[in-house]
Amino acid sequence: MTETTHKTPTTHPIRPAAPLAHLDVLISGASVAGPALALWLSRYGARVTVVEKAPALREGGFAVDFRGDVHRTVLRRMGIWDEVHRRQTHMGRQTIVEADDKERVDLPAFLMSGDVEIFRGDLSKILHERTRDRVEYVFGDSIASLTEDSEGVDVTFDHGAPRRFDLVVGADGLHSHTRRLAFGDESRYLRFLGYYVAGFDVPNHLGLDRTARIYSEPGRTVMFSNYDGDPERAGVGLVFRSERLTYDRHDREQQKKILAEKFTGLAWKHAGRAMEGLERAEDLYFDAIAQIHVDRLSQGRVVLLGDAGYGATMGGIGTGTALVCAYVLAGELAASRGDHRVAFPAYEAEIRDYAKGCQKTSGNAGPFLAPPSEKKIRSRDRAYRMLSSRFLAGLFKKLTERAASDLTLKDYAPRPLEDYASLNRQP
């Protein structure tokens, strides 16, 4: 898809009115979806506040990737294409190994890393850097209550003073707090897919250089990966099949105990290194592999975006989906001049099938990464050896991009890269 670049003129005999200049929007969550929406809304002239529970922008998380035309176009329109490429991981091959570390199958880079891959924390930083001058970020706070009337939403916070907004956006992830307040308990929306995933950093014991090694036994898998060529640091990923577990999401020590139990006695020669790292891990990510399915994405003046509305742990395209949907939500708001009664259903109509299609691909993440039996491990490896062959790799790549590309993007802004906020500031 080609892009038209519009230069911002230096004089404006007739200044275009920013379509959202009258709008005060609160976004909950400053990871990916939240700051991406803030970028667009502020360009359309809205006053945007982002509230984030963490005391500062959250670092960490594994690499996230973008694949196919739609992701590419949105990154370009956001103006972050070059920056994302500058900070990309350049991840190479990922190899499935035997217990004695003998190589069994090489997975092509595009399967796990898409067209361009970046650490989630780096992407979050880029989006924050691009918006912090014109968006108010409030860290270390959380919405306590939402009370809506016909003119707006009264919001109270755990710490800050109460405020009133026109619209509230829940971009606070799979376990969205905004969704709980406006739509009801998570148990109504979270579909558990029978697996758990964990990730943490360790020293680069295996001397990996932008490669990964993956070892599977029935129902459990360990991955060592080095995405950025850092000679000191690697990531460990653990995936295991399980019944639904009861644990405290904020209790890291309890989660470490669960993982230590689930991963005892692995035959891989490097498994011990991973488990040593677990004991010391300060940055443990642990979650069920699950998906969010809501009946509708908005409730009055509150709308869900990203993982909060159609999230899926793992599977590769949640981040791209979040960016695409942020573009659409902001675009529909701008097109309706901020009328949420028009914009929210239009946003939902545009992205519902797309987001569902992207979720579907992630439904296989658990069984792909940790097949439940030796036989299934062998057939996974055979299938991927065949698909990665020189003859089928092109077709295979297309298949991996299909869901992410299955949307015709509208051209919302008459000037996609133009910044209404700065236009309005001109004397």
Ligand SMILES: Cc1cc2nc3c(=O)[nH]c(=O)nc-3n(C[C@H](O)[C@H](O)[C@H](O)COP(=O)(O)OP(=O)(O)OC[C@H]3O[C@@H](n4cnc5c(N)ncnc54)[C@H](O)[C@@H]3O)c2cc1C
């Ligand atoms: C630290 C971290 C590590 C991650 N690691 C991985 C990973 O290794 N693999 C993977 O597949 N996905 C990971 N993810 C999820 C991935 O980022 C998302 O799937 C995707 O980028 C969509 O992003 P999102 O902005 O919708 O949600 P998320 O990235 O989940 O962001 C939600 C944000 O909301 C904030 N938040 C939560 N509750 C509140 C509240 N009450 N008030 C205000 N803010 C709140 C969170 O702190 C977070 O910053 C991780 C997310 C985070 C935050």
